[in-house]
Amino acid sequence: MRKLILLSVGVVLAALVATLGWRLSPRGGPPPVPHPEPVDLPARPPVTATRPDVAVSFDLRLHARIPGAERGTPLEGTARFALTNPRTGEPLRGVRPLGWLNRRASGQAAPDEATCKERIQTYLGGFLAARADANLNSYLFLTLNHDQTLSVIDPQISLDRTKLQNLVSLGGEPADWALPPDRKALFLSIPVHGTVSVVDLRRFVVVRNVHVGKSPGRLAVSPDGRTVWVANEGDGTVSVIDTASYQVLRTLEVGDGEHAFAFSDGGRTAWVSSSDGEELVAVDVSSLEETGRVKVGPGVGSIAYSAVARALYAVQVRTHEALVVDTTRREVARRIPLAPSPDLLRFDNSGRWAFVLYPRGDRVDVLDAASNQLAHTLTGFSQPDQLLFTSAYAYVRNTEDARVSLIELASLAREGKPSIAQVAMGQKKPSESRGLGRAPPFAAMPEGNSAIIAGTADRALFLYSEGMMAPRGSLLNYGREPKAVLVLDRSLHEVEPGVFTAEAVVRDNGPYDVYFLLDNPRTVTCLEWDVREVPEDVSASGKQPLALTPEFNPSTPLSPGVSTPLRFRLSPLPDAKDPRPVRAEEVRVLMFRPPSGRWLQRPLPRRVEEGLFEVEVSPSEPGQYQLLVGVEGRGAPFGVLPHFTLSVQPALAARPSPEAPQ
Incomplete structure (x- = not known):
């Protein structure tokens, strides 16, 4: 975390600061409190x-x-x-x-x-x-939903119906989100409230609503992870939030309209565009002081920096051009003609290939930063609007078709037409959803050769591995439209x-x-x-809040196709926060057959007497089954209390009902 040096030299320094005028907006608030x-x-x-x-x-x-x-x-x-x-x-x-x-x-x-x-x-x-x-090795999927919620899904749980780990209510429709590299908190812009919500990614709760400018939209994280940059599209400003203290460090005047961000010089310089302004603004990331401007005329939208070309690329919508900006000399060095209505511009991971999408058309242009020229014009898309890069492919979403186009990056440097694969993702085209949003609808998986893709209109997530012609799996989003998806990767990293x-x-x-x-x-x-x-x-x-005691013998085999009553006791431990007797409506019971978990029952518990409950189970066929009991409201979700392994064997003769061990 950045060390803040506070120099207290009394009234003289205060007067000096006031005279210099550091351009701090009143919206900036107090200096950050170091954590x-x-x-x-x-x-x-x-x-x-x-x-x-x-x-x-x-x-x-x-x-x-x-x-x-x-x-x-x-x-x-x-x-x-x-x-x-x-x-x-x-x-x-x-x-x-x-x-x-x-x-x-x-x-x-x-x-x-x-x-x-x-x-x-x-x-x-x-x-x-x-x-x-x-x-x-854990990772989670975070989805930004149409109903102003954030879903937290654990794809590594083997039971289809228990993958939803948390659901966070955001209290307003988010425009964008940003995840700093330490993965401790997620930042979401809420235009209607003029705030950025901060979600703690350990507890999955909103811990702060940071007031910024009017109608915050795009978000970007600085390469060092210390700040989040917020595009306030209603008042022509950009707010910079400290990721440790969740406080606004500075608010900068940059120009009206929508804003985009890029970082150059190894992350030391931030560039901000404004669609209605006429200049690109350069800001020192450390001091947050403006260091210069480049005249580009109104209409600049998406911007991206290429370390290969050592230049900033900007889409000039009104003149249908890609501008190549020399960040050292602070001037436009080259103009590359484009087709009408260009929009999103992004570089692949190598920094050589810049992709320009046309959401109103059927084409994707590929620029070569090594030569600053248009290298390829690719057609056959259906109003493409979003991009994702892995080491091997560029993923392009088509909003008017239920497919994702994969462009092989290696083929861009070869002679001839680049290789493009079309992979169907679900049944419905994204435009059939209630809204597409700005954040990317796909994210790369930790292994680097696969992706998770939001089927917005299908209300599902699709897991795709490169080289396949169809998704290798899907996850329901529990009735919600996922507008965007992130992978919260907590696995081992080199x-x-x-x-x-x-x-x-x-x-x-x-x-x-x-x-x-x-x-x-x-x-x-x-x-x-x-x-x-x-x-x-x-x-x-960390101790279990409840004592679970079976009143059946887990080692006694059950018979397939036979309904068998099983009783168990649940009682709060002496030091439990809630000492009241457990009620039947609090208890959840799950019985499934590993390894797939495809056979699954959720028998309803019945109260026999205080603390004693009974369920009826009917395993379908011989095998080994798992029985889980959970009381989530008492701090004991599935997996916390002891579980039972039950054997189901063919009924060669009548078997007695399981009884309590003597």
Whole structure:
């Protein structure tokens, strides 16, 4: 976080600042309040395991709780794997390890090799009944919906009906959203209120509504992640929000109309365009001082910077041109003719190819930043309006067709027509929805060769892997139209050669089993890490709020096709926040058959007496089933309370009903 140096020299300095006139708008508010940076607790030596092809080193570096944190707040930390070749000592680069942490039960032995493999396979299945205390491979889908809500979907849960993890009400229709690289908070512009809502991405609640200018629209995050830039389209200003304190640092006058942002000079300079203004405005990202302007005439829309050309590209809508701006000399160096009504301009990840979309037409232009010329004019689209880039493809959404066009990036440098694949995404064209929005309707998946795509009118999400001619899966959005989608990636990332880290949260002291999986070279191993730093109030807050006791024998087989009553007791623990008896309407029961979870029942519990409940289950065929009980309103959603594995076997003879163990 940026260190703020406050120089207090009394009235003289105050007068000097007033004389200089720093162009701070009254909307800017007070200076930001610094948030304390997390302090690492004392480090301990890593634990290691050596296999024929991989040497694995692991450590968990916990942070002390920030002063003022509530009692019971768990400790956050960084889980770290260092991977090397045991023969050469060279770091293992570019691989994708998977890892989990799970607190070992008291008296339980460390997992042997067979148990380690079995447990990893269970974790990969995504079952609610067997989730690790810390999943170092997790990611979530965030969808921006038509009904002013934000959906949080966990695609790694194996049960189709339980993937919706949270639903956040925003209190107004968002125009855009932005996710800083630390992934701790999501920023959403709400034009009707003149605010930017901040959603905490740990608790998934709105923690602040930051007042900015009139009708905030586009948002952009500075490359260093310290600021969010807000286009106030109703008053010709841009507000800059500090991502740590959630306060406005400065409000800049930039010109009327819609605004767009780009960053040059390694992120040190921000560029702002205004559709009704005549200039591009350059701002120093550190000091937030304006450093210059470039005359371009009214009508500039989308802008993007290319490190390859070391130039800023801007779409001039009124003159149908792409302007190439020399950011050093602060002048237009070249004008590239375009067709009428150009709109979105974006560079691919290499910074060489600039794509220009025509939402009112059927074409996409591709500019080559290496030569500053129009390289390709591609047709056959249907009012394209949005772009996504992976390392291999450019994804183009067609608003008047239920398909996404994939342009192979490698083919742009070859002779002839570039390669374009058409992939149907759902049944309805996006224009049939209630509104398309400004934010991208697709996002790249963590592995880099697939994407999640919002089927807005279909009210669904489609998972697509490159090379396929159809989506490989879909997720319902629970009756809501997803206007945009983000991937909140919390999985292990390579931060330096051979070193992979992910954030982890722990609530208990004691031995944790560390499960590690690497596909290539294939490596499965388990290590042990002893957590000692968790305060006592954290462990107490993490305890189960209810006691669940079966009044049936889980080891007694059930019969397929036979309705069987199962009874269980639920009672609040002595230190539970809510000591009242549990009511039947609070209790949820789920029975499913792994691994697919396709067979699923939700039997309704019936109160027999205070604390005693009964459900009727009717498994369809022989096999192993899982029975889960949840009381979400008491802090015990599915997966928190103990689960039961039930065996269903063919009824060769009449079997007695399961009874309580003697």
